[in-house]
Amino acid sequence: MNKKSKSLLSIASALLISASLSTSAVMAKEGSEEGSNALEEGKNLAFTRKKGNCLACHLIIGGISPGNIAPPLVAMQQRFPDKAVLRAQIYDASKNNSETMMPLFGRYEVLTKDELDKVVDYIYSL
Numbered sequence: 212m213n214k215k216s217k218s219l220l221s222i223a224s225a226l227l228i229s230a231s232l233s234t235s236a237v238m239a240k241e242g243s244e245e246g247s248n249a250l251e252e253g254k255n256l257a258f259t260r261k262k263g264n265c266l267a268c269h270l271i272i273g274g275i276s277p278g279n280i281a282p283p284l285v286a287m288q289q290r291f292p293d294k295a296v297l298r299a300q301i302y303d304a305s306k307n308n309s310e311t312m313m314p315l316f317g318r319y320e321v322l323t324k325d326e327l328d329k330v331v332d333y334i335y336s337l
């Protein structure tokens with residue numbers, strides 16, 4: 212192989228590597244967009260009055276005129292290292308406080324299982 216074809220070869224392999232890198236970057240991006248769509252759905256469910264209506268009582272950053280009768284929903288992963296505990300609170304708040312004002316979203320089927328999962332994922336991202 213002469214010098215010229217050697218350098219062509221290295222250019223070609225460099226191109227090949229960068230092409231495969233950018234393909235995987237695009238795939239990763241699509242994956243995260245899918246994830247953020249689900250989070251967006253969870254957010255809508257949390258904010259919609261006829262569904263979660265969490266803002267009636269809780270402050271959520273980005274939510275308009277939140278209530279303040281309940282703890283602000285911030286730093287959730289620090290405060291709920293176990294996501295199952297967070298889910299249980301949203302599923303049936305009466306387990307922790309028999310006189311809670313918080314609707315029993317799962318137990319009373321205010322939210323379907325799928326909707327509850329999306330809300331939990333969204334709240335966990337806060």
Ligand code: HEC
Nearest residue numbers: 263264265267268280281282300304308311312313314334
């Ligand atoms: C009618 C008022 C009300 C609504 C609506 C409401 N909550 Fe609550 N929530 C409370 C109160 C009050 C508490 C404090 C604990 C208690 O008294 O049961 C609480 C506690 C919580 C907690 C535990 C917070 C902590 O820091 O310990 C989470 C998580 C939570 N709510 C999530 C939600 C989500 C998600 C929604 C919407 C799907 C929602 N809540 C809707 C009143 C409400």
